[in-house]
Amino acid sequence: xxxxxxxxxxxxxxxxxxxxxxxxxxxxxxxxxxxxxxxxxxxxxxxxxxxxxxxxxxxxxxxxxxxxxxxxxxxxxxxxxxxxxxxxxxxxxxxxxxxxxxxxxxxxxxxxxxxxxxxxxxxxxxxxxxxxxxxxxxxxxxxxx
Amino acid sequence: xxxxxxxxxxxxxxxxxxxxxxxxxxxxxxxxxxxxxxxxxxxxxxxxxxxxxxxxxxxxxxxxxxxxxxxxxxxxxxxxxxxxxxxxxxxxxxxxxxxxxxxxxxxxxxxxxxxxxxxxxxxxxx
Numbered sequence: 001x002x003x004x005x006x007x008x009x010x011x012x013x014x015x016x017x018x019x020x021x022x023x024x025x026x027x028x029x030x031x032x033x034x035x036x037x038x039x040x041x042x043x044x045x046x047x048x049x050x051x052x053x054x055x056x057x058x059x060x061x062x063x064x065x066x067x068x069x070x071x072x073x074x075x076x077x078x079x080x081x082x083x084x085x086x087x088x089x090x091x092x093x094x095x096x097x098x099x100x101x102x103x104x105x106x107x108x109x110x111x112x113x114x115x116x117x118x119x120x121x122x123x124x125x126x127x128x129x130x131x132x133x134x135x136x137x138x139x140x141x142x143x144x145x
Numbered sequence: 146x147x148x149x150x151x152x153x154x155x156x157x158x159x160x161x162x163x164x165x166x167x168x169x170x171x172x173x174x175x176x177x178x179x180x181x182x183x184x185x186x187x188x189x190x191x192x193x194x195x196x197x198x199x200x201x202x203x204x205x206x207x208x209x210x211x212x213x214x215x216x217x218x219x220x221x222x223x224x225x226x227x228x229x230x231x232x233x234x235x236x237x238x239x240x241x242x243x244x245x246x247x248x249x250x251x252x253x254x255x256x257x258x259x260x261x262x263x264x265x266x267x268x269x270x271x
Contacts, residue, residue, distance in 0.1 A: 097250040103239035106177055106246075 032137065033144045034088070037128025039117030044127075047114035050107075054100045055115070071101070075122045080145045088132065089139025092116050109134045146175050149183035152190045155203075162230060163203035169232050170201050170210055170241075177245035195252035198245065206230070214251050214258055218244060 032038065056063045058071040072078050083091060096112035107115070117132045132138050156167045167190070174181055174192050182193040191200040197213040207228040212218055219225055223244050229235060236244070 093250070093253065097246045097253070101243075103241070103243035103246070106179075106242060108179070 032141045034120055034123075034125045034141060035144055036141075037126045038088070038130075038138070038141050039120050039125075039128060039132040040130065041121070041127045043114050043131045044118040044121040047111065047118050050111060051115060051118055054105055054107075058101065074119050079119075079123065080143075083143045084145050086143055087139060088116055088141040088143060089134075091119070091143065092134050092139070113138065146179070147182060149185070149190075151185050152183050155185070155190050159203035159208075160205065163208040165232050166208045166229050166235065167201055167203060169235065173238055173241045174199065174245055176238075177242040178249055194249050195255075198248050198252060210235070212244065212248050214248060214256070216258060217251055217256065218247055221247065223247060 055074070058064060058068070059074050061070050061073060064070040072082060092109075092112045095115050096107050096109060099107060113132050113134050120132075121127065132141075152171065156164055156171075159167055171183075171190070178192070178194050178198065180194065181198065184191050184193055186197070186200065189200050189202040192198045199210060199212045201211070202209045207230050210226045210229065212226075215225060224236070226236060226244075227234070235241060
């Protein structure tokens with residue numbers, strides 16, 4: 001093999017190597033976040049009645065009775081102070097196992113996923129094609145600002 | 146709702162005063178934790194969800210509802226459930242549901258109770 005052959009082989013190796021490397025990065029993917037359209041509008045809409053009945057009385061400042069201390073708002077800076085960089089899995093678990101705080105109702109896994117979707121919608125995160133689920137993908141999704 | 150027939154038998158054989166208490170506890174546990182598993186541990190009805198959640202027992206004059214991680218629950222502001230002689234002695238259902246859900250959360254998060262360290266036995270003197 002002459003010099004030209006060696007150079008050609010080296011170049012080919014570089015091309016193959018860079019292809020493999022970039023392929024690895026693509027397959028590893030970046031972290032899925034709440035900006036990636038991780039819930040559907042239908043999902044947020046179908047849980048609105050539960051939100052109004054169960055959540056708004058404490059979390060919506062406009063609906064909290066005057067004699068009652070409001071719970072942390074579910075939108076804006078306070079929400080992000082509490083939840084930024086945490087996962088939707090944590091949010092869904094917190095909703096399911098600590099809400100409503102008075103124990104008046106038991107929320108199902110699906111209710112908790114839908115309520116998390118509604119919170120994302122209220123915080124103007126983009127809607128997507130697939131509903132948010134309490135599966136590995138949904139649980140690992142990171143809440144970003 | 147998955148039930149264990151041995152719990153049915155336990156409740157049936159319990160003293161008359163205790164039967165409605167045990168039945169009520171069982172109902173509320175299943176309500177708060179739909180996928181809970183029932184079993185018998187230490188001959189008493191026990192509810193399992195990612196580990197032991199709580200158990201109940203009936204004695205001659207009083208019944209008992211015990212949370213496996215009650216110490217953590219008390220630290221988190223929940224009141225301990227005392228001796229039960231009627232359903233009225235139980236906390237209100239809403240409070241009971243809160244306790245059960247808090248216990249579920251502890252188990253799902255894998256929070257365990259710190260075991261007290263055993264003192265080393267002194268060497269045997271000969």
